[in-house]
Amino acid sequence: MDPEQIPFPTTLLAIWLFILGLCVGSFLNVVIARVPAGQSIVRPRSRCPKCGYTLTWYDNIPLVSWLVLRGRCRGCGAPISPRYPLVELATGLLFLACLRRFGVSWELVSGLVLITLLIPLTFIDLEHWILPFSLTVPGIVLGVGLAGVQGAEALRDAAVGAAVGFLVFRLMEYLGWTLLRKEAMGGGDKYLVAMLGGFLSWKSLLGILFLSSFQGAVVGILLIALTGRAGPRAEGQGAAQEEQEAPEPELTMTWEFLKPGLPWWRRLAGVPVCLLFQPIPDEPKDEAGQEVDWVPGKTNIPFGPWLALAGLEILLLGPWLTQVLPPNLALLVGGVP
């Protein structure tokens, strides 16, 4: 659009939304740092982990403070991660993109909430390999609820999206355990897909599945070729730990049809039963009976960031993608017309 055609109130709204995005991003940095550790996101005030210097209001101005301090603590000069200004800037820019895509509408509100949830989920999964329930489960409720504001049809599409997304990933998780005898994906992924299905309706699910697996596979293969591993290491994972393979989890499923030597149709018949009621295998334990932390292998990638990226692409670029992609792919990504 020609910038001169954008009416003044919209420009003002855009500036306001960008600043709001920077501030929300600043809060999301707190969420990313504290939620995985189980700490409160409200209190206490942020401190430097090195020297304990308590940040004042002028150390907390999004983007500006980090630039003024040149990425160093005012108290001790310890470097502050560039993740802080990056998250703030990304939130601001994505808020702007959302305004451009939807204009002033309920879809804008829903989009802003989705972005606010996807950013911390992405960074937490990259660092800790978890998708906290405290973000995904309220996210499912918010996604379906905000669709409900837009009418009965949108509510139905969102509820179906959340349910189908959850069940499809639950099925894949189950098949991973029974056929491959290993964890094919993180247990939190199905809640993230349910959240995306709630916000973006069931029509987006095929596109999300396609975009996330395709992009994840391409980048994963490139990373293995370049660095020798597909995903980041888990936090605190040392080089010594890297050498030893993660212990095989003990399966505790006692279902009759999982026993070896049964005909394939008996196993298949058990799938729908097991899908909902299959017990989750126990955490692997060491000799002392302590739970052993799962260590990501060289070819493991956290799938959450790829699901989040696919969700953002469909949210912000959906109509554009259906125009530039070949017709078959466009139908997949754009969903059912």
Ligand SMILES: [Zn+2]
């Ligand atoms: Zn310090």
